[in-house]
Amino acid sequence: MIARNRGISVDASQLADLHEPRPFPAVSIIMPTHRLLPGRREDQVRLKVLLDEARHRLRELELERGVADELMRNLEKAAEQVDFDHTAEAVVLLAAHGGEAHSFVLPRVSVRERVIIDDTFATRDLVAMLENTWKHWVLSLGKQTRLLGGDGQRISEVNNALFPMFYDEAVPVPDERGRPVPHEFHIGDERRMQFLRQIETNLTEVLKRDPRPLVVIGVQRHLSAFQEVVHNAVADAVIGTVEGNFDTATPAEVASAVEPVLEEEHRRAQQRALDELDGARSARRFAGGLEECWELAPLGRVAHLMVEESHFVPARIVDGRLQPDDGMEGEYVSDAVDDLVEAVLRGDGKVTFVPDGSLDEHGRVAAVLRY
Numbered sequence: 001m002i003a004r005n006r007g008i009s010v011d012a013s014q015l016a017d018l019h020e021p022r023p024f025p026a027v028s029i030i031m032p033t034h035r036l037l038p039g040r041r042e043d044q045v046r047l048k049v050l051l052d053e054a055r056h057r058l059r060e061l062e063l064e065r066g067v068a069d070e071l072m073r074n075l076e077k078a079a080e081q082v083d084f085d086h087t088a089e090a091v092v093l094l095a096a097h098g099g100e101a102h103s104f105v106l107p108r109v110s111v112r113e114r115v116i117i118d119d120t121f122a123t124r125d126l127v128a129m130l131e132n133t134w135k136h137w138v139l140s141l142g143k144q145t146r147l148l149g150g151d152g153q154r155i156s157e158v159n160n161a162l163f164p165m166f167y168d169e170a171v172p173v174p175d176e177r178g179r180p181v182p183h184e185f186h187i188g189d190e191r192r193m194q195f196l197r198q199i200e201t202n203l204t205e206v207l208k209r210d211p212r213p214l215v216v217i218g219v220q221r222h223l224s225a226f227q228e229v230v231h232n233a234v235a236d237a238v239i240g241t242v243e244g245n246f247d248t249a250t251p252a253e254v255a256s257a258v259e260p261v262l263e264e265e266h267r268r269a270q271q272r273a274l275d276e277l278d279g280a281r282s283a284r285r286f287a288g289g290l291e292e293c294w295e296l297a298p299l300g301r302v303a304h305l306m307v308e309e310s311h312f313v314p315a316r317i318v319d320g321r322l323q324p325d326d327g328m329e330g331e332y333v334s335d336a337v338d339d340l341v342e343a344v345l346r347g348d349g350k351v352t353f354v355p356d357g358s359l360d361e362h363g364r365v366a367a368v369l370r371y
Contacts, residue, residue, distance in 0.1 A: 015126055019342045021119050022096040025061065027054055027071055028122035029094075030111050033087040040084050046113075047079055047091070054115050061117070067097070074101035090129075094121045108132040108263070110309050116334045124338040127345070128309070128353045132266055134213070137206070137237070138258055141218030141226055142247045143167050145199055147206065148254055150262075155255040162202040167195045196229040203234045213265060215258045217242040239265045273306055273352040280368040287369055288362035290336060294322045296369065297343035304368040305344045309353045311364040313337050337365065 029050050033043045054075060058068035074095035081103040082091055088107035095101045106129040116122045138148040138155065147163035148155050157164070203214070214237040216226060223241050230238075240261035246254060280286040287293050287302070290313060296302055316323045316330030323330060333339055341351050344367075359366050 012130065015123065015130060016345075018094070018102070018121050018123050018126065019345065022100075022121070024119040025058065025063070025067075025071065025117045026096040026119060026121050027058070027075060027094070028092065028116040028118075029054060029075065029114075030116075030122060030125055031091050031113050032111050033084075033089060033091050033105075035087060035089075040087060043087065043091075044084050047082070050113070050115055051075060051079060054117075057115065057117055070097070070099075071095050074099060077101055078103040090125060092122075092125055096121075104129075108266070112310060112312060114312075118334055120339075120342070122335065122338050124335070124341045127341055127351055131352060135210075136239075136258075136262065137203075137212050137214045138254055139199070139203065139214060139216045140246045140249070140254065141199075141216065141222040142245070144247060147203075148251060149212075150255065150258070155251045157251060158206075162205060165195070165199060165202065167192070192225065193229065196225055199226070200230050200234050203230075203237075204232070207233050207237055211237070213237060213239040215240050215242065215261050217244065217246050217254065217257060219243065219245055270352060270354045270358075273304065274354060274358060276304060276368055277306060277366055285369040285371065287367040288359075288365070290340065290363060290365045291322050293365050293367045294336065294340055294343075296367070297340055297347060297349070300347040300349075301369050301371065302344045302347060302349045302367045303370045304350045304352065305341065306352050306354050306359060306366050306368075307337055307341065308356045308359050308364040310356050311337055340365070 029047075031043070031047060031050055034040050051072075055068070055072050058071060061068070075093055078093040078095060078101040082093075082105070086105070088105050090106040090109050090111040092104040092106060092111075093102070094104075104126065106125060109125055109128045109132060111125045114122075133151075136150045138150060140146040140148065143166065145163070145165040145167065147158040149158055207214075214234070216223060216238055218226070220243050223243060240258075242257050242261060244257065246257065249257070277286065285303075287296055293302060293305065297305070313336045314325040315333045315336040316325050316328075317333060318330035322333075322336055325332065344351055356364075
């Protein structure tokens with residue numbers, strides 16, 4: 001079973017399955033990657049090094065005969081699925097018993113290179129990717145007005161009864177009797193406004209069926225006219241605009257054009273999360289620090305967890321309590337933050353990764369509590 005994924009590499013239901021414990025050992029390889037040369041060539045070499053590290057560590061374990069070899073075959077098959085001509089910011093490989101192997105390309109995440117062997121997969125970076133690559137709509141205004149659906153880095157055109165829409169600005173000039181004069185045309189302002197209102201009507205129907213943030217692209221006069229006409233649900237859905245002529249742009253070119261708008265919206269979402277945290281402190285529904293959040297998460301009390309993006313904590317569990325990893329007693333946890341994230345999600349909580357330094361005064365981890 002090999003799963004190859006690009007762009008938004010996993011949905012919420014798949015992520016829930018990946019959170020589940022596996023028979024030991026389950027192997028996770030996480031590696032930062034480059035979109036451009038020469039970094040992409042270096043990525044291939046680095047992945048081979050990490051595979052060798054996984055092989056060495058598996059052979060050091062006291063496993064049943066053939067288990068280490070099976071897991072390495074699964075990891076190598078997953079690695080073969082990585083297209084280094086189309087990488088993003090990270091690659092994640094997961095492998096477990098029974099032929100289970102997954103290969104993920106993660107956009108817009110910052111990861112730390114590591115090989116983890118445990119009884120669960122390391123999924124915090126998949127959570128961060130899912131948070132960063134939400135679904136969205138892109139409306140391309142023009143004589144052919146197109147709607148494109150974005151899902152992470154993947155984007156495709158909508159082709160149904162509502163979109164695309166076509167508009168011919170040139171309308172016949174009537175004579176004194178109202179009959180069209182051959183070869184005489186003018187620009188119909190009212191007709192243009194009617195077309196824009198029809199776009200809004202069609203978009204409203206789309207958003208009822210599938211509400212998503214909306215990015216509007218087109219030349220400035222089209223953007224200005226659209227902004228004058230739209231209101232209610234459509235206006236509320238707009239998170240940004242991009243000026244330019246995209247009449248003949250490919251979906252990939254559209255995706256590249258709207259990327260800065262999506263990145264800015266993600267930064268706004270991070271700030272909204274931090275603002276929510278400030279409100280929770282005033283309402284005394286706040287927890288700060290890894291240890292306190294660790295104790296509250298299994299109780300279902302964490303409504304919204306915030307973690308700095310590069311915060312990783314190897315630790316030990318002693319008598320049910322989290323302790324620093326001193327190499328002595330207790331159950332070893334390769335990344336207590338990853339386990340905390342999974343516990344919050346199992347309790348139907350939300351997780352937001354915020355920029356490093358945002359939570360310094362709270363030990364780099366904080367939460368909004370339900371009660």
